[in-house]
Amino acid sequence: MTEPTVLPAAATPDRLMDQLARAAAAYYRQFAAMAAESGLTLMQGKTLSLLREPKSMRSLAELLACDASNITGIVDRLETRGLVRREVSPADRRIKNVLLTEEGEQAVRRIRARVSAGLTGLERLSAEERSSLQDLLDRVFPDAAG
Numbered sequence: 001m002t003e004p005t006v007l008p009a010a011a012t013p014d015r016l017m018d019q020l021a022r023a024a025a026a027y028y029r030q031f032a033a034m035a036a037e038s039g040l041t042l043m044q045g046k047t048l049s050l051l052r053e054p055k056s057m058r059s060l061a062e063l064l065a066c067d068a069s070n071i072t073g074i075v076d077r078l079e080t081r082g083l084v085r086r087e088v089s090p091a092d093r094r095i096k097n098v099l100l101t102e103e104g105e106q107a108v109r110r111i112r113a114r115v116s117a118g119l120t121g122l123e124r125l126s127a128e129e130r131s132s133l134q135d136l137l138d139r140v141f142p143d144a145a146g
Contacts, residue, residue, distance in 0.1 A: 027115075027119065028042065030115050030118045030119060031045060031046070031111070031115050032045070034110075034111045034114040034115050034118070035111055037114065038107050038110060038111060039081075040107070040111075043064065043066075043070075043074055044074055044077065044078055045111055046064060047060060047064065047071075047074050047075070047078065047084075047098075048078065048083060048084070048100065048104055048107060048108045048111070049108055049111070049112070050063055050064070051084065051098060051099065051100045051104070051108075054087070054097040054098065054099045055097065055098055056089065056095050056096065056097055056098070057071050057072065057075065057095075057096055057098060058095075060075070060098060075098055078104070081103075082101055082103050082104075083100070083101060083103055083104035083107055084098050084099060084100055084101060084104050085098075085099055085101055086098055086099075087099060
């Protein structure tokens with residue numbers, strides 16, 4: 001007697017949202033653990049990782065979906081540790097931009113390297129599969145593309 005073929009569940013939008021939520025939770029658990037190894041909270045690590053280029057305090061608050069007063073506290077603590085600095089925006093002197101220091105750049109590189117080492121699934125994908133995944137994510141989340 002042959003065993004019945006079990007077909008995978010349909011990839012409905014609800015199932016995909018659930019899977020994306022589980023994937024994001026797994027990523028942030030790994031990220032939080034690696035940030036903690038550097039003596040940072042999850043939000044401090046996320047803030048550092050967003051600073052590939054200078055960002056205003058307001059844009060950081062928007063990207064992190066939190067109140068501007070929370071960002072002030074996070075940036076204050078990162079600045080005290082020498083990981084970021086503030087400078088006046090050349091476009092508008094009323095705006096303060098936040099920039100990584102050399103120490104901050106090193107901290108981000110360490111966290112990313114440790115997270116990447118723990119998430120081996122992406123390395124198992126071919127270059128073509130990673131490109132397809134990137135394209136799909138860009139289509140599903142166009143505001144996060146880039």
